[in-house]
Amino acid sequence: MNIQTCPAPTRKSRPPAVGHNILYRKAASNPCPGCGKSQWLVGRVVAECAFCETALPLEHGFRFSGLSVG
Numbered sequence: 520m521n522i523q524t525c526p527a528p529t530r531k532s533r534p535p536a537v538g539h540n541i542l543y544r545k546a547a548s549n550p551c552p553g554c555g556k557s558q559w560l561v562g563r564v565v566a567e568c569a570f571c572e573t574a575l576p577l578e579h580g581f582r583f584s585g586l587s588v589g
């Protein structure tokens with residue numbers, strides 16, 4: 520049996536801090552990045568596309584930031 524282990528996370532493995540940050544904006548039209556349609560099931564934290572289930576975080580949604588590591 521060959522077990523492969525994931526390498527330990529390093530700072531280099533973190534995603535870059537810049538780039539696109541796609542959010543669901545309540546006051547804007549929100550074309551789905553997955554299928555281009557604009558029918559959303561909006562929850563407390565994310566909005567989910569009704570067609571392809573792509574989930575986007577809400578612009579003013581709940582964000583938990585109470586824990587910090589290190």
Ligand SMILES: [Zn+2]
Binds near residue numbers: 552571572
């Ligand atoms: Zn979609």
